[in-house]
Amino acid sequence: MTVSADSRRPGFSIQTKLLVMLLGVSIGSSVVVGLVGYVSGSDSLRQAAYAQLTETRESRAREITNFFTTTENSLVVYTRGTTAINAVTDFTAGYKALEGSQLSADQSSGLDEFYTSTFAPALAKRTGSETSAAAFIPTDPAERYLQATYTDPGLDTTKSISVDDAGDGSAWSAANARYHDYFHEIIDRFGYEDALLLDTEGHVVYSADKNVDLGTNLLTGPYKGTSLASGYTETLNSNVVDFVKLTDFERYQPALGAPVAWIMSPVGENGVTSGVMALQVPISQINAIMTADNGWAEDGLGATGETYLAGPDLLMRSVSRELIENPEQYQKDAISAGTAPEDAARAVAVKGTILIQPARTAPVKDALAGQTGLVQGTSYLGTETLSAYAPLDIKGLQWVIVAKINTSEAFSAVSDFTRNLILAIVALIIVVSLLSLVLAQVFARPVRRLVGAVRQVSAGDLAVEVPQGGRDEFGDLGTAFNEMARSLRIKQSLIDEQSAENEKLLNTLMPADVARRYKEGQETIADVHQDVSVLFADLIGYNDFSASFPAEKELSLLNGIVASFDEAATRMGVETVRTLREGYLASCGLVVPRIDNVRRMVDFALELRKIIERFNGQHSTSLSIRIGIDAGTVSSGLVGRSSLAYDMWGEAVNLANRVQSVSGAAGIFVSQSVRDRMRDAVVFVEAGTLETADGEQTVWKIQ
Missing domain, CATH: 1.20.5 (Single alpha-helices involved in coiled-coils or other helix-helix interfaces)
Incomplete structure (x- = not known):
């Protein structure tokens, strides 16, 4: 029985091998590509989340910094203006005029009753601590008069700020009628909470809100320990008219313990300070900047992100997003994160978190230490967040800014990408497995046919x-x-x-005959030629002309000249023998015997001179050419072995070279034999003599 070659072959069939190979490569490739895609894609998405959060932080930081810078610049403009200077002067004078004023018994008792029954209880309720009214009841006559006349007994500043003139005929009321609209307009247009004018003795001689700090003395009164008082002292003592002092938020009793920050600057001109103007920093504008006017989602912060400010006491300096959107949930989360229940309740009550909500988080602490960066950690509400933090560059304030977003939302794109990638890889593996099974069967059939054809080729049948x-x-x-x-x-x-x-x-x-002999293997090729004209030309002045050119341009110009020479040679039946950088060797009658070779060579020399003249006209140069011509017997042949060159030599070549250098000047110089043959065709002048083997010979120059 005959056993086939296939039955004797051990191992797997080609179909099985192809199937295993295709499955292994395809599945392995899919897994590798999936892993690479996961690492690259997830990293890119994470970097995009980091970049988005960082850009939001930087954007809000720029806005809040620009806000304070603009506020400072505006305040300096106000305080150096005539209106503010005159207002301080007139209000100070009006205040002093009230130093001797007396209130009626009803007015006096009404003012004391206001502090006892209205202000002190309201302050205690707001701050959560007992307050003595006696500590705040004014004693200065002018202060008592102004508050009794202008301060709203219900602490409604919208009413008191609307009064331009109480109609009491006092100088202070006259000043208020004159200037109040100016300061009221500043507050209305730019959102400040209040505007104060203080004299040089510490008296609040004007308040737009006409609150309980109107008329008080910051150096001796009940508010002498406030940042307003310390800022006033620093501003007054600065002796710089455009000095600006910015204070951090503190709980201010006249505002019933609400957070208040001041920005103040000296009022005066010509280096003389007449008082201080203080503006109450608007919390609403700070919150509007930090919340992007409640447009967190449009600002790239999604459903859980926010930016907030914090101070060195680790308390917030802006409002919490969750407090705005969901106060009840905020209160629960804040308490769960460690905020005191009474503080969380107070934040909900006053609808603000400034100086209430603690922010003892790693981003805040790192930013207060002067660091800038990104970190994952727990937020002030106890959620896992991604935070971008940085210190703020605001003169006088040690504030930091934090942009945060819940980690689950920040990296939601990564989670979606991972899920979709896994599903795609699984689907791809299934499809690849089915295709591999089909392809293995398809591949096996043509392989067998191809083997037979290859064997025919190996047998030498190249025409198969x-x-x-x-x-x-x-x-x-x-x-x-x-x-x-x-x-x-x-x-x-x-x-x-x-x-x-x-x-x-x-x-x-080389000439065709020489080339033929060289290809035939002749090693030494030399010929003697009778009656050959030889021209030897030197280009004069080219080195000086081209010294300032780059090598490429220098060579380009030179090649242009040589190309013109070669073209003229071909046209006139002259053979170019050798071209050097400034030298040109040509013959006539060497390759093709010519009876008129001398005439052709002289005409060629005249043409070379015209070529140089045209070049000078085109390039504004003063090149010249020195040419020597002789006629006689010459030898030619191949010189060298590794680098062949066709060359010409002999007495005629030497004499052509010598006659062109007899005077060293430019021109066309010929030997006696050339002059004799061209006597009637060209005008010659005697140029000198030179010694030859036949004796002294005259050299002639063509005119």
């Missing part, structure tokens, strides 16, 4: 045509094999063409 089959890789292989045979024929054709090109190149380097 492989069936191309289908339009797949095996079909391409058959096509490639057939093209290979055709390529061999094409390459032979190219070799023949290259030989022809080499023949052409050889003929450009």
Whole structure:
């Protein structure tokens, strides 16, 4: 029984091998690509989240810094203006005029009753601590008069700020009627809470709100320990008219313990300070900047992100987003995160978190330490967040800014990407497995046909045509094999063409007869030629002309000159023998014997001179050419072995070189024999003599 080759072959069949290979490569590739895609994609998405949060932090930081810078600049403009200067002067005078005023018994008792029954209880309720009214009841006559006259007994500043003149006929009321609208307009347009004017003795001589701090003395009164008082002292003692003092938020009793920050500057001109103007920083504008006018989502912070400010006491200096959107949830989260229940309740009651909500988080602490960065950690409400933090560059304030967003939301794109990637890889593996099974069967059939064709080729049948089959890789292989045979024929054709090109190149380097003899293997090739004209030309002045040019331009110009020489030589039947940088050797009658070789060479020399003249006209140069011509017997042949050169030598060559250098000047110089043959065609002048083997010979110059 005959055993087939297939039955004797051990191992797996090609179909099985292909199937295993395709499955292994495809599944392995899918897994590797998936892993690379996951690492790259998730990292890119994380970086995008980091960049978005960082950009939001930087944007809010720029806005809040610009806000304070603009406020400072505006305040300096106000305080140096005539209106503010005159107002301080008039209000101070009006205040002093009230120092001797007396209130009626009803007015006096009404003022005391206001502090006892209205102000002190309201302050105690707001702050949560007992307050003695006696500590705040004014004693200064002017202060008592102003508050009794202008301060609203119900602490409604919207009413008191609307009064321009109480109609009491006092100088202070006259000043208020004159200037109050100016300061009221500043508050209305720019959102300040209040505007104060203080004299040089510490008296609050004007308040737009006309609250309980109107008329008080910051140096001796009940508010002497406030940041307003310390800021006033620093501002007054600065002796700089455009000095600006910015205070941090503190609980201010006249505002019933609400957080208040001041920005103040001296009022005066010509280096003389007449008082201080203080503006109450608007909390609403700070919150509007930090919340993007409640447009967190539009600002790239999604459903859980926010930016907030914090101070060195680790308390917030802006409002919490969750307090605005969901006060009840805020209260629960704040208490769960460690905020005192009474503080959380108070924040909800006053609808603000400034100086109430603690922010003892890592981002705040790192920013207070002067650091800038990104960190994942727990927020002030106990949620896991991604935070971008940085210190703020605001003169006088040690504030920091934090932009945060819940980690789950920040990296939600990463989670979605991971899930979709896993599903795609699983689907891809299933599809690849099915395709591999089908392809393994398809691949096995053409392989067997291809083996037979390859064996024919190995037997030497180069003319075999492989069936191309289908339009797949095996079909391409058959096509490639057939093209290979055709390529061999094409390459032979190219070799023949290259030989022809080499023949052409050889003929450009030497005469055809010399080239033929060289190809035939002659090692020494030399010929003697009778009656040959020889021209030797030197280009004068080119080195000086081209000294300032780059090498490329210098060579380009020189090649242009030589090309013109060669063109003229071809046109006039002259053979170029050798070209040097500033030298040119030519012959006439060497390759092709010519009876008129001398005339042709003289005409060629005259043409060379015209070429140089045209070049001078084009380039505004003063190049010249020195040419020597002789006629006689010369020898020519190939010189060298590794680097061949066709050259010409002999007495005529030497004499042509010598006659052109007899005077050292430019011109066309010829030997006696040339002059004798061209006597009637060209005008010659005697240029000198030189010694030759035949004796002294005259050198002639063509005019």
